[in-house]
Amino acid sequence: MQAKQKEEGVGMKWITREGIRVNRTATCWLIRRFLDPEAEFIFVPADQVASMQAETGAIGFDAPGATYPHKNEQGLCSFTALVYERLNDDPILWEMAHIVQVADLKGKWDAHPAARGLQLISRGFPLVTKDDHETAERAAFVYDALYASIQQDTPQLTTRRETSKRKEEE
Numbered sequence: 001m002q003a004k005q006k007e008e009g010v011g012m013k014w015i016t017r018e019g020i021r022v023n024r025t026a027t028c029w030l031i032r033r034f035l036d037p038e039a040e041f042i043f044v045p046a047d048q049v050a051s052m053q054a055e056t057g058a059i060g061f062d063a064p065g066a067t068y069p070h071k072n073e074q075g076l077c078s079f080t081a082l083v084y085e086r087l088n089d090d091p092i093l094w095e096m097a098h099i100v101q102v103a104d105l106k107g108k109w110d111a112h113p114a115a116r117g118l119q120l121i122s123r124g125f126p127l128v129t130k131d132d133h134e135t136a137e138r139a140a141f142v143y144d145a146l147y148a149s150i151q152q153d154t155p156q157l158t159t160r161r162e163t164s165k166r167k168e169e170e
Contacts, residue, residue: 011038013058016066016078017046020132020139022122023070023104024062026079026096028136029143034087043132077104092150099146114146 014031016024020043031039044052050065052058060066061078068078076084080097087093102108102115109116121142129135 011040012036013040013042013056015042015044015049015052015056015058015060015063017049017063018043018132019126020135021104021125022119023077023079023100024132025122025125025136025139026100026143027061027068027082029140030079030082030087030093032140033144034090034093035082041133041136077101079104092147092154095150095154096143096146118142118146 014028016027020028028039028041042052042056042058046063049060049063053060053066059068061068061082062070064070066078068081071077072081074081077100079100083090083093083097099112099114099118102112103118103122109119122139125135125139129138
């Protein structure tokens with residue numbers, strides 16, 4: 001049965017491979033914080049992502065055959081690809097994309113000072129959570145903190161988050 005696709009950005013389904021770590025936890029955070037606060041995440045074995053994406057109308061990420069594969073033609077992970085495609089007006093997210101991209105690629109961890117730490121922390125996610133849903137929820141704190149830290153280090157930048165906050169207060 002084909003699932004009816006919801007309006008983009010409102011309670012959409014996103015699908016990825018189970019056992020989430022760096023890129024997939026970051027992508028879940030990015031989707032919930034900036035694209036779709038009501039997003040539903042589905043975690044399945046890697047070889048089922050493409051077929052489940054087609055069956056359910058979900059947007060696949062970080063898996064073979066997904067809309068946003070583990071590495072696209074430009075070599076970008078799903079987090080970085082989403083930032084560049086949909087959120088390219090936020091320089092803090094650009095910096096986070098660089099960190100996540102480097103942390104997600106073995107042998108590249110020294111290309112950014114935060115990458116090795118993010119990789120190490122992410123390896124521990126499944127050790128302290130019961131499943132990927134809990135990992136995505138609890139790991140959001142790490143990415144909120146990373147965003148805030150980068151933002152504090154670059155106070156001259158006006159970001160999407162600050163602009164949105166100002167509009168809500170008006």
